[in-house]
Amino acid sequence: MTLAIPPRDADVTPRRLILLSVPALLIGVVAALVLWALSALSEAFSSVLYDLLPDALGVDSAGWWTVLVLTVTGLAVGFVLVIAPGHGGPDSATTEFAEPPQPLRNLPGLAIVTLLSLAGGVSLGPENPIIAINVALVVAAIARFMPGVPPQLSAALAVAATIGALFDTPVAAALLFTGIVAALKTGGALWDRLFLPLVAAGTGAVTMHLLGAQSFAFGLPAYEGPRPIDLLTGVIVAVGATVIALAMLAAFPLVYRAMHALKNRVLIATAGGLLLGLLGWLGGPITMFKGLDQTGELIANVDEYDPAQLAALAGIKIVALLIAASSLFRGGRVFPSVFIGVALGLLGAALIPGMPVALAVAAAVLGVVLVVTRDGWMAIFVAVAVAGDVAVLPVLCAIVLPAWLLVTGAPEFRIAPPAPKIESNAVHTAES
The missing domain is CATH 1.10.3080.10 (Clc chloride channel)
Incomplete structure (x- = not known):
């Protein structure tokens, strides 16, 4: 898993960290709101598909209705991927948590197919597409209104904020970014590197908690201690x-x-x-x-x-x-x-x-x-x-x-993205 961490800044000071905390806080709130909106819309649409419509038609929402809804969901996703600008962005099977920012024109198609998948009952979570959406939005907005903030930092904060919102705690983001920072050899204080991502992740987590996000704790019997x-x-x-x-x-x-x-x-x-x-x-x-x-x-x-x-x-x-x-x-x-x-x-x-x-x-x-x-x-x-x-x-x-x-010796759980076609192949294909 590859997350973008900005190069170490030799001029990191408490004042600079405090100033950059302002956009980090805003990014945390925005990331959580986008996730919450997408989740709320998908739940509402899912209720229509699996509750309101079956009740209105007098059919059982299980059985053939499930087959019908998911088949139509797949058909709708396929059509959106064909006609939407950017075709919904990269195939999620080929992506990690964090990828380079997508063009803004990809986002409507990506949001629609993600909404359809979540509402229709597809066995995938929201993490990859919602991170992609938030990274693209944040990088574009920061570049427009705060051009002094490096795009790499904007992307890192968007990733951290979304992970914090997804898991309703900044701990997951802290652990991920700790591993990334430890792998780098550029030096610098660890907490200087983690400070801003944790501000964004903490804000995202708190915002999602205030919006009523479900916790990952499910009330299992207490563990009485190691034996x-x-x-x-x-x-x-x-x-x-x-x-x-x-x-x-x-x-x-x-x-x-x-x-x-x-x-x-x-x-x-x-x-x-x-x-x-x-x-x-x-x-x-x-x-x-x-x-x-x-x-x-x-x-x-x-x-x-x-x-x-x-x-x-x-x-x-x-x-x-x-x-x-x-x-x-x-x-x-x-x-x-x-x-x-x-x-x-x-x-x-x-x-x-x-x-x-x-x-x-x-x-x-x-x-x-x-x-x-x-x-x-x-x-x-x-x-x-x-x-x-x-x-x-x-x-x-x-x-x-x-x-x-x-x-440790196994490959990553993703499909390698296809290599870009070279020009000679494209010309040969066109001529044939």
Whole structure:
């Protein structure tokens, strides 16, 4: 994962940091408001699709209605990608959390296809497209009204603010940027480099909290503290989840190539929507959408699922994530990976007698998120946030090590973007 951090400024002073805190605060508020608006619109549209319309027509919102809605969603996404300026920007399957700012003309198409995907029940989260939207808006606005602020800094603050808003806390942004700064060799005080991103991330998190954003804590039973056996069982669950996520990673390019063999954007998205609809029919609404609300539902009603059903839910969500990410839908992979990790963790707790549920869930989430993000800090943070109990942190810091050994040689969980065509090929194609 590559985040842009501005080069070290030898003239960093408290006064300069305070002055730059003003745009950082504004960026935090704007990033949170854009995320909140997109989320609110998608939830309202989803309610129309899955509540109001079925009730008005007297049909069951599950079953064939799910297949119909997701197929039409795919068709609509495909058409928008064809006709919108910029075609909705880069394919989310090829992007990381932070990419170079997109042209502003790409944003309407990107926002529309993201809204359609979130509302229609596609198994992707909002993180990649909302970061892209906020980065483009912030860089353009700062360049217009505060030209003295370097674009690289504007982009970094937009990324930090959006991550803070997405996870309702600046901690995730702090951990990510700490890793990036540690990897650089330009010197400088760590907290000088983190100060402004944390201002933006903290403001974004507080704004989303005031707007009523859902927390990542889901009310799991409290973890009573580390026991020697917890290290063994935690490693078993974390490594098992990591291996499953690595299998998902290996299947990603195969599914991507299979879907893109259709070549036409409309056909790819429509076929993806149809397949997602069939999976939604099979697994029910709990296996659809970005997965955050569904994770809470799964934890709250875990007694209703036996181990085979938990395994089936995780498997269906894995296939849904792969198809959604391979079918030109715009969205991120972290939120659905959390649902997969929770389902696998609950399965681990059901299969290992006496294993604390909070530890099992945290260990499995750590393993899956580690593969998806290739970032140990992010994996630990999300695992602790989902468990809602800092007592699991010491154990996670130990069990992340064998999981990381499995992940360190694996490729990133994304498709390499196609290489630009050279001029001679373009001329040859035109002539032929």
